[in-house]
Amino acid sequence: SYELTQPPSVSVSPGQTARITCSGDALPKQYASWYQQKPGQAPVLVIYKDSERPSGIPERFSGSSSGTTVTLTISGVQAEDEADYYCQSADSSGTYKVVFGGGTKLTVL
Amino acid sequence: QVQLVESGGGVVQPGGSLRLSCAASGFAFSSYGMHWVRQAPGKGLDWVAFIRFDGSNKYYADSVKGRFTISRDNSKNTLYLQMNSLRAEDTALYYCAKDPSTTVDSWFDPWGQGTLVTVSS
Numbered sequence: 001s002y003e004l005t006q007p008p009s010v011s012v013s014p015g016q017t018a019r020i021t022c023s024g025d026a027l028p029k030q031y032a033s034w035y036q037q038k039p040g041q042a043p044v045l046v047i048y049k050d051s052e053r054p055s056g057i058p059e060r061f062s063g064s065s066s067g068t069t070v071t072l073t074i075s076g077v078q079a080e081d082e083a084d085y086y087c088q089s090a091d092s093s094g095t096y097k098v099v100f101g102g103g104t105k106l107t108v109l
Numbered sequence: 110q111v112q113l114v115e116s117g118g119g120v121v122q123p124g125g126s127l128r129l130s131c132a133a134s135g136f137a138f139s140s141y142g143m144h145w146v147r148q149a150p151g152k153g154l155d156w157v158a159f160i161r162f163d164g165s166n167k168y169y170a171d172s173v174k175g176r177f178t179i180s181r182d183n184s185k186n187t188l189y190l191q192m193n194s195l196r197a198e199d200t201a202l203y204y205c206a207k208d209p210s211t212t213v214d215s216w217f218d219p220w221g222q223g224t225l226v227t228v229s230s
Contacts, residue, residue: 033216042204043154045218054218086154092213096168098144098156
């Protein structure tokens, strides 16, 4: 079955750059999206179609794709960016399915 | 603004049933596909089901296939999830989410605040 793999945790100091990766065999053929979830809140879309940023999302959030890996980059990390981040993609190779990565806890030191 | 409000959660015994609703406002509900996604306490996101804008196609996660049914009433701007034969592992916060994509790719924006389903005897 199709899986997306993320590191469980990433830690950075304020002002540094955080990179969160997501790996999956189908990512060369399917777009990925990224969601930010803070404690007690619903997820929020921060990147879609690998690198598109929704309106209202700060420019410090960016996305990229290379082969079977997509990366969420947060430049100039701020304390408010501490959250769980999930990648997501759709699998249309057989019966349509949506897959989420296991999530990455971003800690701002 | 776009708003999604879930309701219908609660405590139910194993083997029981529950119907969740998601009231949509602020956008042309009948033009967009919709999803249900759940999150067990302290766990990650788990996709449950998707329905196309007109209800013509429905897709389910293997874990709920045959037990859950997604549906919509475009005249009422409401999405539903009928959950039967509930199990303890179905305990989760259930979110509805709009799918802005017009292709086979999907993403979720926005999400509702969720409704909690607890399956316990």
